[in-house]
Amino acid sequence: MTQGLSPERQKFDVVVIGGGIVGSSTAYNILDMAPGIRVAVIEPDSTYEFASTLRASGGCRIQFSCPENIEMSLRSLDAIKRFESTMATADRAAPVDWVQGGYLFLVPPDKIPLLEANVDRQRSHGGRVDFLKPIELKERFPSINVDDLGAGAHTPEDGWCDPNGLLWGYRRKAVELGAVYIEDKVVDAEYSTGQALAVKLESGRRIDAEAFVNCAGAWSGRVAGMFDMPLPISPMRRFEHYFTAGNPIEKLPYVKDLSRLAFRSEGNGFSGGLVDGDERRGFNFDVDHDYFERVVWPAVAHRFPPLEAARCHRTWSGLYEVNELDGNPVIGAWNSRLKNLYTVAGFSGHGMMHAPAAGQAIAELIVDGRFRTLDLTRMGYERIEANQPYAEQGIL
Numbered sequence: 001m002t003q004g005l006s007p008e009r010q011k012f013d014v015v016v017i018g019g020g021i022v023g024s025s026t027a028y029n030i031l032d033m034a035p036g037i038r039v040a041v042i043e044p045d046s047t048y049e050f051a052s053t054l055r056a057s058g059g060c061r062i063q064f065s066c067p068e069n070i071e072m073s074l075r076s077l078d079a080i081k082r083f084e085s086t087m088a089t090a091d092r093a094a095p096v097d098w099v100q101g102g103y104l105f106l107v108p109p110d111k112i113p114l115l116e117a118n119v120d121r122q123r124s125h126g127g128r129v130d131f132l133k134p135i136e137l138k139e140r141f142p143s144i145n146v147d148d149l150g151a152g153a154h155t156p157e158d159g160w161c162d163p164n165g166l167l168w169g170y171r172r173k174a175v176e177l178g179a180v181y182i183e184d185k186v187v188d189a190e191y192s193t194g195q196a197l198a199v200k201l202e203s204g205r206r207i208d209a210e211a212f213v214n215c216a217g218a219w220s221g222r223v224a225g226m227f228d229m230p231l232p233i234s235p236m237r238r239f240e241h242y243f244t245a246g247n248p249i250e251k252l253p254y255v256k257d258l259s260r261l262a263f264r265s266e267g268n269g270f271s272g273g274l275v276d277g278d279e280r281r282g283f284n285f286d287v288d289h290d291y292f293e294r295v296v297w298p299a300v301a302h303r304f305p306p307l308e309a310a311r312c313h314r315t316w317s318g319l320y321e322v323n324e325l326d327g328n329p330v331i332g333a334w335n336s337r338l339k340n341l342y343t344v345a346g347f348s349g350h351g352m353m354h355a356p357a358a359g360q361a362i363a364e365l366i367v368d369g370r371f372r373t374l375d376l377t378r379m380g381y382e383r384i385e386a387n388q389p390y391a392e393q394g395i396l
Contacts, residue, residue, distance in 0.1 A: 008205050012040040014366060015199060015209040017186050017223050019043025021053040021163065021352050022344050023215035024170035025359025031177035033367045039178065040207060042199065044185035050285060052217050053163045053352050055318025057240060057264065057271055059254050060353035061103040061158035062127040065118045065393040066328065069350070070125045071374050072357035073158075079356035080161055087169040089176045094169035096161040101264060102253035103158040104141070106303070107394070109150035111258065114394040119153050130154040143249045143304045160254060160264060163352050170355075182207070186216075189226040196227060196341045211366055213342045218283070218319040220345035229334055232324040232384065233346045234281040237317050241292045243300075244269035246309025258394070261299045269313070274299055275320070275349070285317050320349045326389035331358055332380030333365065342366065343381060 014030055016023045019041040027041050048054050060080060062073040079086075080098055087094035107115045119129045132154055134146035140154065175181065188200040189212075198208045214231075216223040224231035241263075254264040255272075263272020274296045292312040301308040323330065323346030330343045344362045347354060357374065364372045371377065383390050 009208065010040070010205070011208040012038040012180070013209065014039045014211045014213065015207055016041045016213045016215055017199065018214070018216035018219070019171065019181055020048065020051045020215070020217055021167045021170065021355040022217065022347075022358060023213070024167060024174055025355040026213055026215055026344060026362055027174040027179040028170050028177065029359045029363035030366060031174060031179060033363050035177065037367075039174070040180045040182055040209070041174070042182050042184055042186055042201065042207070044183065044202075046181070046183050048167065050319070051167075052319050052321065053167050055240060055316060056163045056352050057262075058160040058163045058166075058352060059103070059158075059264070060160065061254065062122050062125070062129075062155055063103055063105050063118070063153060063158070063256075064395050065121060066390065067121070067125065068374070068376055068379055069328070069354070069392065070122055070127065072354045074125065074127065075357040075360070075374065076353055076355070077158070080166065083166065083169060087173045089172050092172055094165065094173070096165040096169065098159060098161045100157060100159040101251070102154060102156040104253045104255050105153045105395070106255065106257040107150050107152070108148060108258075111394060112150040115151055115153055118394060122155070127155060128157050130156070141250065141252065143306050145303055145305055154253065156253075158254065166352065166355070170359075186223060186226065191227055191338055191341075194337070194339060196338045199226075211340045211342065213344060213362060213366070215344050217345060217351065218321040220321060220343065224343065227338060227341055229337070229341065230384070231330065231343065231345075233330070234322050234324055235283050235319045236279050236281055236322045237284045238275045238279065238320055238349075239273045239288065239291050240271065240316055240318060241273050241296060241312050242266065242269055242271050242314045243292065243310045243312040245307055246311055247306035249304060249306040252304070255303070257303070259299065261296075261303070263300060270300075281322070283319070287315050287317050289315055291315065321346055321351065322348045325384060325387070326391035328390055328392065329354065329358065329379055330381055330384060331361060331376045332382075334381055336382075336385060
């Protein structure tokens, strides 16, 4: 706490709003680059009961079309694979249970050119991608139904990890480096011309800072509104299911298609779902226990016939932080109004996989005033102000 301020008023160099995976990665990276800087992380719930990360499937893949997303994935994959050795603290290990199970993206015949273009771009960035025709898909994954498929892209070096381990690994390491986690809720903000000044907390405390970072995920639109910053990020409910096959079937990679079907092998069964992009926006955690039978089961059984006997054992809900403009994250400062207000949000389902790279990028912007390792300028808030979408092509 700054000398001379009351207990109800504290000052830090950087305040990170939201202590989930993105906020904790941001705090860690800032302190890793600038030891001794005073960083506070405001997180209302240290149990993370409703945090999107802990309700996610933990996937990380290079199968994107935007170069920035491909590069963020490559950097995140490297960070996740090294996580256990680099993020252990003095008294705690940092296991993340990395599984290099691969990703398989499937398209119908009319989308072959789009998939080929994306594969070429991923390869140009150094990714290992196998472009597979239907007969090759059948050879590699014997249970798949290829009758209506045009092609697939298999990235064998992609995979998944434990989101809880990743979040807590970053949080513990950030604390070891000096981050102060404050269990409280931001309810208001103060700012003047050109500068954010402070946030007010539900407890009545006021936190002053030189810089503020909005890492509030599905709540980031609300937080931005406290600074009168228009941010088109909405919470959207989605379901995850754990199910078993009922028939013999090979281990599968993380399977995705253009309908937003996405599932992977998990232990003796499978984990995944099918996202309804038309789901009504809002903070809704209710579970539709018929969704699997009604929506997911027909899709998985069609693609992999042994799953016709699939049985769902558990369904849970979580939130995507959807950027309604283009589905890509907003990473950068509000340069036209409050230059010390930064945003790292709107990942639209890719928050965990890009948290390592995004946290490093925003830390560079705060500490050095520029992106150094990866230029994410096109992910900045300027495109929101100009209403110019920068979206993925054929990848969800």
